Amino acid sequence: MTFRRDLALMWGGGGVLAPLGFFLGATMLVPLAMGPERALLQSAGPPLVWIAAALAVLATLERLFQADLEDGSLEQTLLSRAPLEALVLAKGLALWCAVGLPLALAGAPAAIALQAPVERIGVIVVSLGLGMAAFIGVGLVGAAVTAGVKRGGVLIALIVLPFFAPPIIFGSAVAAGEQVGAALAILTGCALAALALGPIAAAAALRLQAE
């Protein structure tokens, strides 16, 4: 399992840094757009870290399985000895390691740049890590369902964003320092549910995509 996961990590590693650049760029643009008013940044900033993170994940999803479908490597995956669910989960975990974790860590400087209080950085990073797992679990399904589709991009956004809402709401609560304990618990729940159910649904969808 770990073996396969690491493989998938290398495999899926094509665009690891892209979302990171996207995320940091996005958070850099925020103060530019909002102007230098400190008070405004202080209240609006931390939630924006969450939005930037969600968008960074969203931007990686479109090509997640589409590339595999086009270049014929999806076919090979279907002939694997391992169940497809496990392979998809491995891909999700690889994505979390390659994109989710760096983004969560990058959340620390981003939150500071957006004027979040320093003592809250720890929980923000942890909550981002959990939230990324939830985003990825849901995102796998969206990516799988739209893999062969002509206008995949919008579709993914439409399918996936409603499910992104709960983690964003509770994650922003953490970032804003409200009811941190409860929100973290709910985030953990979201992450576990998404990672448990997402790969099953995504694998079912992928089996139909090979034509």
Place this chain on the structure above:
Amino acid sequence: MTFRRDLALMWGGGGVLAPLGFFLGATMLVPLAMGPERALLQSAGPPLVWIAAALAVLATLERLFQADLEDGSLEQTLLSRAPLEALVLAKGLALWCAVGLPLALAGAPAAIALQAPVERIGVIVVSLGLGMAAFIGVGLVGAAVTAGVKRGGVLIALIVLPFFAPPIIFGSAVAAGEQVGAALAILTGCALAALALGPIAAAAALRLQAE
């Protein structure tokens, strides 16, 4: 010229709706993350429309020329009777029609959702349209320069974002209702300069990419 432009429009039209979904999704997430506080939204919202637009463009850039490079259609473009600069400009204009214009129009509902005053919607849409042109002009260069590169995504973000800063600063000024006339003039300048110089630089870069 128009003929070719329309062709390019259809051609480049593969992922037209994707950035739109991305943009609307992003603006939908903002109130979720920031909570329903009206005052906060009112001051933070309109600039965020700009950030969402910039990110939506950024997300389309990575595959803009990379796809052409991989599937061999870039080679054909190089053998064309029309100068490459014109073809790249046409691609940029097509991108503006397919992505920039819809995003600018979508800026109206987005700005309303984010509590911008209704009488300012008109200028916001116009300024977004100009800003998108500037983003696209610069984005063409970033996309062309990184087309053959392994980790294109981050590189594009890194290269392009410093140039996105001026339109965002002045665009947000328009959205916030400050010095609208001057900011619009500067935005127009940015857009014209980017569309005039971007294709030249991008074409020079593309010529090198066919290996």
Place this chain on the structure above:
Amino acid sequence: MLSYLANPQRFMGFSAWAAPLFAVLAFVLFAVGLPWALFYSPADYQQGETVRIMYVHVPAAWWAMGVYAFMGGASFVGLVWRHVLADIAARAAAPVGAVFAGVCLVTGSLWGAPTWGTWWEWDGRLTSMLALFIIYLGYLALWSAVEDEEKAARLAAILCLVGLINLPIIKFSVDWWSTLHQPASIMRSGGSAIDPSMMGPLLTMAGAFLALFGALTLYNMRAAIFRRRVEAAELRGAGA
């Protein structure tokens, strides 16, 4: 002069003595300028001792822009006349310029903490300087991301020329935006508005930074030329 040096062979001969010369010059100027600036120049009547940061901050800011302008020139020559040495020069200068830009940002924000009461503000000049720093990083990243060196040189040159547009923005940002950062007081039309007793150490430090730039760039170029020679020899070996 330039066309004389355009021959790599002659360039190696020239740089063999010019690089150490610049290094010595930089050393001497720093040895004179640093104590002068830090101990023997007057404290500002408004800012007190913190003004001494200026002697690092301002030269770093000037040469961060100056180096970029140099790279712009070299890139142009490399693109138009296909000159390898110009490509190498632009590449060799970039890390030096990036460090200068970084020094300007760091000293600026160290200076800002006591005088403005904040490490960082999103003001026009600070933002455009940050943009310059990021452009440097993007330039270096692009160069290392493209495997084929010749292609990398051309692509990076294109990017560099496009980035030139940022220089006037930095220079005039203080006039265009109403900002925290003070407007030009030294290099401005109508003469300098700075106390002459500060001018001496400032110019010495500026000279020191320039000499440092010259030395580092020449050493970088020599290293790049040596590496290319080795690779060319290997290629010839593989072909035979």
Place this chain on the structure above:
Amino acid sequence: MSAARPFQDKPALRVDGLSIARGGRVLFENMSFAASAGEFVELRGANGAGKTSLLRALAGFLKPRAGRIEFDGEDEPALALHFIGHTNGLKPNVSARAHITYWAGLFGAPPGWDIPLQSVGLAGMSERLTRTLSQGQARRLALTRLLVAPRKIWLLDEPAAALDDAGRAMVGDLIAAHCKQGGVVVAAVHEPLGPAPSQTLTVGS
């Protein structure tokens, strides 16, 4: 003898009344054939006749309109076959060696397996990113999948596409060796591959 022909005793592939449609157009109807251990089935047919579609149906990727496909003696047919399609299934920025190790994990290579680059004429290329391979070299790399883990049934879609004469001969030898071991090969080709097929099916009307 049985060590040399590990697949020999099991029965193989049977197709019954197969009918396939693509995009609302029926490609062929009521196709039936069977192949037992050691057989090499050649698929012929004009461009667009449906060879690729048939192979994809056999691999389980495409649902036929009607008919049955049976892999006798295998509960999970997908685990008993290798499929080489028109696309090579390569990632441009990944090395040849990394591809092969990945496939080894995917298909369950036996312990003690070896990176088979030598056998496909790619010796010394294990660290090359696949985007720097020539067309024929990439095809050869894709063919290593057949060698990484032994599987009984090989479904090959123009396996010798882009290969030079030596490469075609190599593919022919691979097929002959596999059949000799009791494997089954179904290959779509436009030109004969070398080993004499035990049956030739013409797809399409």
Place this chain on the structure above:
Amino acid sequence: MSAARPFQDKPALRVDGLSIARGGRVLFENMSFAASAGEFVELRGANGAGKTSLLRALAGFLKPRAGRIEFDGEDEPALALHFIGHTNGLKPNVSARAHITYWAGLFGAPPGWDIPLQSVGLAGMSERLTRTLSQGQARRLALTRLLVAPRKIWLLDEPAAALDDAGRAMVGDLIAAHCKQGGVVVAAVHEPLGPAPSQTLTVGS
């Protein structure tokens, strides 16, 4: 007569001391040849020998390490040639007809040109999205570029890849007809295409 051979009087392609390297390895050195109007030059060579690299250098996509390539009588060589590479240059979600009209604009089709789907055996497929074409059908569509706008020099990289027998014959006929009109064809092939080449170059050592 001169109407039938519009390219006849102009001289054609000359290569002098060409040397090409990829990824730090020299593929070949000091290659020289010339082709005049009406010639069909066949490129042979093993996989990875450098046929594709040579064709790309001729097309101007790849900068040679040394040597000269001259298109006599043409100021702008890129405007005098057609290039068919290993990749077909097709967008999956665009129809065949849209591709052809795009190419017509790109290459400057003469007035009164016609969509040449019939001549490549794709009659009735003009509205099909190219992702629904079979491999051979996609190759045929790519070949229509040769017919949309007349250009003197054709650089073809395994033009008959994935084509059936009828398709190979069609490619042979296209080449023969083009040479007869005074065009120049340089084609990399692994198997002879039909028309007898006027010269055969072997690439690589």
